[in-house]
Amino acid sequence: MRMGHGLRVLSVYEGFFTGGARIVHSDVVLGLREGGQHHRVLSVHGEVHREATRQRMEDDACYRTLTAAGVGVTSLGRTFGPDRTDPAAFTGPELADTARATADADVILSLKEQPLALLNQAGLPRRPVVVCLHRSDPENQGRALDDLKAAIADGTVAACVCCAESTRAAYEAAGIPSGLLHVIPNGVDLIRFRPDxxxxxxxxxxxxxxxxxxxxxxxxxxxxxxxxxxxxxxxxxxxxxxxxxxxxxxxxxxxxxxxxxxxxxxxxxxxxxxxxxxxxxxxxxxxxxxxxxxxxxxxxxxxxxxxxxxxxxxxxxxxxxxxxxxxxxxxxxxxxxxxxxxxxxxxxxxxxxxxxxxxxxxxxxxxxxxxxxxxSRTRMIASYAALIDRVSAGAGRRTLPEPL
Incomplete structure (x- = not known):
């Protein structure tokens, strides 16, 4: 298991569309990459129709920032919209793409719990997963809370990052073990966001x-x-x-x-x-x-x-x-x-x-x-780096078994 600068991390997004969670996570990926880790992103959806807006992955500001910095971004090519595909049903080619992406990672970051519907699929390489939580209403997320609990019961989830104390309290009340919940408050680039x-x-x-x-x-x-x-x-x-x-x-x-x-x-x-x-x-x-x-x-x-x-x-x-x-x-x-x-x-x-x-x-x-x-963004990224290093070290001591 690689540590520190050699660590390979895969982030899994539900999709690229405008929102605070994606902005924060993409900034975390950039900051961790600047610190020497190797990062890639896999997006379940390549196009999203919501908020009366059609958002193609390639047009999204986070996608453009990530790829401009050299972060590899791939997609399963799904479209999220009124007639979207069953979020829990994946094709053979989609699972094969996911298996290749996860096999090349030491640690996986799931942006919120929705991508766990994919990561919970049988037959994928076993890697420790850190779930990044950005809401305070876990019971209002459809089947996502059940997917999170299933991944925890399976031993796949090594930690959950809560962006707020209210997130930690809400997920603990919903039955998530408190020992898995780590609060890392959101931060921003203080050079960019300043009086002007x-x-x-x-x-x-x-x-x-x-x-x-x-x-x-x-x-x-x-x-x-x-x-x-x-x-x-x-x-x-x-x-x-x-x-x-x-x-x-x-x-x-x-x-x-x-x-x-x-x-x-x-x-x-x-x-x-x-x-x-x-x-x-x-x-x-x-x-x-x-x-x-x-x-x-x-x-x-x-x-x-x-x-x-x-x-x-x-x-x-x-x-x-x-x-x-x-x-x-x-x-x-x-x-x-x-x-x-x-x-x-x-x-x-x-x-x-x-x-x-x-x-x-x-x-x-x-x-x-x-x-x-x-x-500060610097404080936030340092906290993510420390947690990912601890997860990586723990996985090195207790290697997850590969599926039969």
Missing amino acids: PAGRLALRTSLGIGDPTAPVIVFAARYDGMKNVPLFLRAARAWLAEEPDGHILMCGAGMTPANPGLEADITAAFGADRDDLTPRLHRLGVRRDMEKVYAAADVVSLTSSWGEAAPLCLIEGMMCGAVPVATDVGDSAAIVRGHGIVTPPDPEVIARAWTTAATSRDTFTPALTASRERF
Whole structure:
């Protein structure tokens, strides 16, 4: 079993599509590779249709970043969508591709528990698996929790990385042995995510926000029920009605005028009587320059109802100088506390919190600046490296038997 710089690690993704978990994991892969490990990625799906968006693997920002850095990425070629293939049924060629990929690895990282439906298939080479968990609602993941428990019972899972304390608590309550659960909080690149006055001005100018003092709120989330977009939009209506110079930026998969679900939500929230407010509601979709978007904002907001663990948007926004305002889901309150405002799921209260956060931004700046090391990418990657080394060392002492 190789150790340290010679270690070969395979990450298995359900697919490449915009989301915080994939961004974090891809950054971890890059960081571990920079440290000398050998990394490859296998994606179950080559194309994903969700959030009213068609996302080809080759078009995804994480895919492009990984391959540009020399990380090999392959796919089983499946399409995830309304008529998707049974997630637990795999063809002979798919299993053969998976067997070749896993045979060449010392340790396997599973991005969340969904890829375990593949890794649990009989006949694959036995390698220790580290499952990277990024939610706080294991019971709301379909069959994935059962797949995780089956892999643990089989002895395949050597460890689970929890990106938040709420994740650890939720999975322990769901029956996952506490000894397997290791908390490694999310971190971000502090060089990329930082206050940027020039970028702030340029982004605002590109959106037609001429007043440099105009308050701006950013909502960075995919169009999904857990994000409670209707609640956010009701707060947006209340806030825009009180802030004649204010603007709201909505970013993420499905946050475009081409998404009929979002447009219906906007109509329901604003009504025909206040459609004069919607020109200041910018639907920007998926962005490749989120550091500039956050730098342009005064507040980064999240209105999720469930499922969140350690939301990346709150951390990235904070590091760029935006004050976080969020509902109390997962570790959101722990991240925001002392740096911003935690709110109940009430649109009027949220709107008032946005105003307070925007007008008091300077008072939050010292706390945001002092917390930068806590949310460091370097700290996160070092913790992943140490855990993977321990898993590798343990597998070297107790070699898993190959299937008959």
